[in-house]
Amino acid sequence: MEIQKPTVVYRYKNGLYVNLTNSCPTACSFCVKRTWKMDYRGSNLNLEGAEPSPAEVIALAKEQWAALPFEELVFCGYGEPTMRLEAMLTCARLIKNGRADPLPRALKIRLNTNGLANAVWGRNVVPEMKGLIDSVHVSLNTADPAQWLELMRPMEPWAATGFEKVKEFIRESSMLLPEAFATAVEAEGIDLEKFKALAGQLGAEPRLRPRLEAEKAP
Ligand code: SF4
Numbered sequence: 001m002e003i004q005k006p007t008v009v010y011r012y013k014n015g016l017y018v019n020l021t022n023s024c025p026t027a028c029s030f031c032v033k034r035t036w037k038m039d040y041r042g043s044n045l046n047l048e049g050a051e052p053s054p055a056e057v058i059a060l061a062k063e064q065w066a067a068l069p070f071e072e073l074v075f076c077g078y079g080e081p082t083m084r085l086e087a088m089l090t091c092a093r094l095i096k097n098g099r100a101d102p103l104p105r106a107l108k109i110r111l112n113t114n115g116l117a118n119a120v121w122g123r124n125v126v127p128e129m130k131g132l133i134d135s136v137h138v139s140l141n142t143a144d145p146a147q148w149l150e151l152m153r154p155m156e157p158w159a160a161t162g163f164e165k166v167k168e169f170i171r172e173s174s175m176l177l178p179e180a181f182a183t184a185v186e187a188e189g190i191d192l193e194k195f196k197a198l199a200g201q202l203g204a205e206p207r208l209r210p211r212l213e214a215e216k217a218p
Helices: 054-067 081-096 117-121 145-152 161-176 191-199
Strands: 009-012 015-018 073-074 108-113 134-138 179-185 205-209
Touching: 009 054, 015 054, 054 081, 054 117, 081 108, 081 117, 117 161, 134 161, 145 161, 161 179, 179 191, 191 205
Parallel strands: 015 073, 073 108, 108 134, 134 179, 179 205
Antiparallel strands: 009 015
């Protein structure tokens, strides 16, 4: 079988997705990176330690745009994008400041995240995203702290306070950013009514996501 080069940017639906890092503070029970062997629908998302610089990401996005414009740039790969917070914000800044021509300044920039950035960085990072990130989709999954631990399997430093920190991240995002969604994978045993109610209390729109493991491994 041919070994594919690591993929930094890949297309999915109408977006261009950025695989910024393989580092992650959680080992979510629903993550398909192991069962799909770091492949995502034909793209090899194993960076093998070679994390791309913002300049590389922008160069690749420009190339993709020239081939076929996309509707949004999405930070989402096999890893938590905010583990490289500064690199992510630099990419967004280059676009929003008009330094990534032909990418339009108005290009929508979305972050898909597990919401642990404030816990990992030890400060509220959402104000740093203001004017740069247009939309966040936070994988909250449940209103039950014990179930959150089972589903998200955070690493030890973030286990005790993680759930509260994710809620704080969502609350802050809903106040400071144009769009905030709290997402949940469709899994048995999740009280969807309670999940939706919590999302609403935090100011976010709830959204359900299909469980990818239900799909055949590529
Ligand atoms: S946050 Fe994303 S990459 Fe990390 S374990 Fe969960 S699903 Fe996988």
